[in-house]
Amino acid sequence: MKKIIDIIELELITAFANCGYNEKYARITLSNRPDLCEYQCNGALAAAKEYKKAPIMIANEVIEQLKSSELFDYKEAVMPGFINLKLAPAFLASYLNDISKDERLGCDKTENPKTIVIDYGGPNVAKPLHVGHLRSAIIGESIKRIGRFVGHNVIGDVHLGDWGLQMGLIITELKLRKPELVYFIDNYNGEYPTKAPFTISELEEIYPAASAKSKKDEAYKEEAMQATYLLQNGHCGYQALFKHILDVSVTDLKKNYEALNVSFDLWKGESDAQPYIPDLVQYMKDNNYAYISNGALVVDVKEETDTKEIPPCMILKSDGASLYNTTDLATIIERMKLFHPDEIIYVVDKRQELYFEQVFRCAKKTKLVKEDTKLKFLGFGTMNGNDGKPFKTREGGVMRLESLIANINEEMYQKMKANRDSISDAEAHETAKTIGLSAMKYGDLSNQASKDYVFDIDRFTSFEGDTGPYILYTIVRIKSILAKYANMDGSLEKAAINPSKSESEKTLMLELTKLNSVVKASYEEIAPHKICSYIYDLANAFNRFYHETKILTEKNESVRAGWIKLLILTRDILETSIDLLGFKAPERM
Template sequence: MEKLLDRITAAVSEAFVNCGYEAEYGKVTISNRPDLCEYQCNGAMAGAKKYHCAPIQIANKVAESLKEQELFSEVNAVNPGFLNLKLAPAYVQEYLQGMADDERLGCEKTANPKTIVIDYGGPNVAKPLHVGHLRSAIIGESVKRLGRFVGHKVTGDIHLGDWGLQMGLIITELKERKPDLVYFDESYTSEYPTEAPFTISELEEIYPAASARSKEDEAYKEQAMHATYLVQHGHRGYQAILQHILNVSVTDLKRNYANLNVEFDLWKGESDAQPYIPDMVEKLKKEGFAYESEGALVVDVKEDTDTKEVPPCMILKSDGASLYTTTDLATLVERRKLFDPDEVIYVVDKRQEMHFIQVFRCAKKTGLVKPETDLEFLGFGTMNGKDGKPFKTREGGVMRLEYLISDINEKMYQKIAENPEISEEEARETARKIGLSAIKYGDLSNQASKDYVFDIDRFTSFEGNTGPYILYTIVRIKSILNKYQAQGGDLAKGRIPVAENDSQKTLELTLARFNGALENAFDELAPHKVCAYIYELANAFNKFYHETKILGEENEEKRADLVAVLQLTKRVLETCIDVLGFEAPERM
């Protein structure tokens, strides 16, 4: 279905043309004064200079033309030249019935679907997920779902940190603790064990212990660096340990990400890019892009229009070792080979912006990606505590993600358990769903690039702009629909009615903006716009609910039609929260 705003703009643009003005002046926006009108057009103001007349003259002429349109119930020209518009309730009713009859609620899939890779998550193996991993996972998952909903082919890649010194540190520490393991026997030629020589708990203890020691013991650090070199150059035993680290870590990561309702299509890491590095480096040298600077291999990426210093992109360090820039460029080579994407979106901390400026420019300049491939940097701000500093535990440490989720779920459980009608099992599951909505909505309702305060008390509230409030609204609708059916009502019987009062029309107009809201949110990579939309919709519904007799309506046909509005509202809200990555329970 064509977006309602586009239909209105088309009608107003046609009126401008009929009155002798250019169509471009007919652009319509949602009114910023809902007390005066529902939509507005300011084109007469912009056209006054060109047509050498007062804006109100243009507005009056166009308003007179629009009064013949069945689309509008009211058209007013207001000084100094605004057009104030109100839609005919019957037209809105017809539009909403089209939404209700459509499986996709009137949201057409894009006519030009893209192949898109989203790089998000980015945890290091052998380390537990902590709150610093939250934003990338939540924002990336939502952008992925938004992209798929509007019709693009989207692949999500976690891009694991599984290469570098951390691997050498783990191997070195493991060798000291368990020197008799076959992985350290250079004469061993048989198959290595399939079971890892450590658990996830042991692994998570080994790495920080090794990291701490390497900062005080230079000889130990040298051993770790040599072990890193060996694993990166194919040492058979160390490669087997690396595979164990990956298997154990990924199993645990999948469990933790599942608790966030986050799924990745690819579990690739930096190590997967390694085979592409030699040929890539050779290409950059051969084609004259890469040159030596202080022993390192670099590519210039500065541009004449730069207002700040953009350093060269370093491809290899002076000792020949690769860096994050190397593996990110090689990963783009791999993605081009495997997916030939039209767009690659990176959901990472905004403090990494310069790194990605260098990577993107280098990839474009050297032809590692096609000229038409879009490389997007979606940088997010910091998740802070109430003190305005990065979120920490009460003891001042970095909080593990599973502990944060557990704390919020317990907080929600304590609230839900007050209802004696709900079993403990249902209460726990309901608490999990509400807790997830609190975390995800609390994050996504903020513009991604901005820092925000993670306020557990506010995010878990059932009032205000929160996930639990949105879920409470959906559950309220479910409860009414269940009662309606229990009274013998047929959910398939009703049709969307013509609005009879202001609260009903406001609700219907808000519902009609659904397809535009989701398309716009993806175009701008802005999940917070979905949150803003459903908060407005939830408020509109609750006002309608408090002012309208629904199940108490005596006229059976009218009651069925009101129920049809509830069903459409529920479908729209549930579609939106699915895009945001959470779901509603049956009751709260």
């Protein structure tokens, strides 16, 4: 379905062409002075130089051509040559009725679907999720949903940190505590247990304890490095333990991500890329992409146009060990082999931008990806506390993600109970989770991803202002009106959205036309904050209309039914939008 701005522009193109002017000047934008008009065209100003005419003369000629147009009820040329336009209420109502009949609310799917892998999440196994994992999960999930809504095949990969010394540390510490386990028996030929010899709580305590020991005890660290080597070279007992570590960790991670309404298609990790590394290294050498520098194997990735120093991408350290670079390049090889993606998007802390610039250049230079494969880095800013520093607990430690979620849910629960005495505890707790998730996700996503922001629980959980709870409250208000209308035995069988009768109604209707443009822009710019901004404006427009209009007590049934149809469309667009952001609305609040 055509965007409304495209329909308007087509009308202007015809008018400009009929006057003998190039259609490139018929560009339409939303008015930056909504008090004067709804749309504007400044093309006459640009055309004046080419056609050697005063801009106002060109604008007046175009206006003359638009006199018979049914799209506008106001069109005027304003000095020095602006073309100001307001839509005709009948045309606007007709457009919204078409949207309301479309199951995708006027948003066409792309004609050229792509396969896109999104790398987001990035947790380490054997460690609890903390607030530092929040932004990647929330932003990545929304980008995935928007991409799918647009019509692309989007694959979300959690990309676990499950390789390297951390595994050796866990194995070493476990061997010290439980040496009798069969995993540590040399030449053991039996079946290994199917149940892990530790719980997630024990595992989360083992790793930091082992890490702390390794920093003080050189012999302990050496033993952990040897355990890592044996694991990576096929030690059966250690590989069985590694599988337990993964199973226990992933089960817990899935539970925590589920609380965020975040899901992944792939639960792959750094370990999945390891089999590709030997061939990758040989390929780099055979094709003269890599060379030895100070004992390390590196690939030059600097370019003549660089204005800053871009260091070489290291493939192997001087001792022959691989690095994160190696693993990430091997992961790209695996993704190209398994999914043939047109794009790979990495949702990562913006402080890693230089690192990914090296990896992307290396992948392109060494032809690990096709020439037209896009590698994109979406760097997100820091989530800070009210003191402007990275968000921490009151004691100064890094807050666990489940603790943050629990705090927000409790805050919402207390507000629910304070405002609604009649609600049961069970319903209040369940509703609090739904609203709390909206507070957390909207609070994050309403900011441009690359910007740092202050995570203010009091503000984010408010039912007023630019917050998730305010958006949900608006949706619930609409649902309540629709339920009351249904109880009045109102019929919508022949109902349609009517031409607007007030300024607030028209403002709401104009906001409803923007969904397809906003979704398109959000996808193309990888910018979920544009959807947040849109639904906040839409919620404001609806609430103003609601406060100024006696919807259910309107005597004229046709008018009342038309308003109900308008509310249904508003609800559907708001619910579709919040689903793209990764949360939903309750039935009541």
